[in-house]
Amino acid sequence: MNAFLAILQRDLRVAMHRKVEVLSGLFFYLVVATLFPLAIGSDLDILRRIAPGILWVGALLSSMLTLGRLFEADWQDGSLEQLVLTPHNLSFLVLAKIISHWTLCGLPLVILAPVLGLMFDLPGNFVFVLMGTLLLGTPILSCLGAIASALTLGLRGGGVLISLLVLPLFVPVLVFGAGAVESLSAGLGTQAYFSILMAMLLPAVFFSPWACSAALRVTFE
């Protein structure tokens, strides 16, 4: 547990010193969400309809942007080697890395959603549903993306490969995440969407660290 917290604390502290990297994902999200209303015009009906889709696609792309760096720095400076050589379960330490990635790159998107929702004139209850789906969905993106990031570690052009690898995996998350708000506007319940997102999140959290650690061990061999 000590080691788990140490990794979490270390990654968050390092991020505080590298604000630009953390903020780039967030900034990208902001830019995407801001440009759409400007390009499409001020028809509020249209904006309200496309808001959930745009905010979700923005979150997805922004997380893809930051995923490449999940293990990169540790790999470069040799810290990853030392993680493999600690007597602790590597999966457990990888989970700490995934959680810190989500805290830095996923959670801010969730928090920012209501502000961007205002820009699209989303009503309050829609914003709540959108935040809820992002809250469940962004950790799935971090978990799945971590696997791709671990698999492509050390490859040139890994960034492109990551996008290709995670895209099919991200699609269901996008469909159900954005679908929840859609369903609300059609007057239907959203509970099914939350249940499905939850059903995706739990196995992702459970299996992703394990898959990542297997991929990382292969990288060293």
Add this chain to the structure above:
Amino acid sequence: MNFELNAGEWLHVQGDNGIGKTSLFRAICTLAPIDEGEVLWNGQSIHQDLPLYLRDIFFVGHKLALKEELSALENLAIECKLMDVPFNELDLLQALAHFGLQGRERVPLGILSQGQKRRVALAKLKLAHAPLWILDEPLVALDASSIQLFTKLLEDHLEIGGQVLLTSHQRIELTGPGRVLSLSL
């Protein structure tokens, strides 16, 4: 190739560039696969109880595994937590002081010189409780006085029954039982 290392012994592996010293050490640390042969620890295959073995070794490679954004003190604290070694700030400060890093404890590592960073990485050894030290080119970028301090650290470790496995292109004058192993094709 076959060698054995007893408690209190050192082994200095020498050889030309590219002969496979680093590969050998990575294989001993389980970081690289072994095609043929086996690594035994206390007479048992290391894979029988890998966590136990990993607890008993400490590896310092070419990459120092230090975070440049954090201070030397923070880096060492993280290392101790990862190794499950109980520590207090005084221990960390002493380990850094051993390598003459007084006054540099709290500045980000990024602004230190290569040699100073290397010294911070070697200060980890002073905190590790592992008996077997595996050091791949530990002397790179060190000045003469640091090499002396480092040799002293190795000798203290050997005296209490530790083992040291190292490569270096420089000579290290170690007293106590040990030998030089030359690799050649």
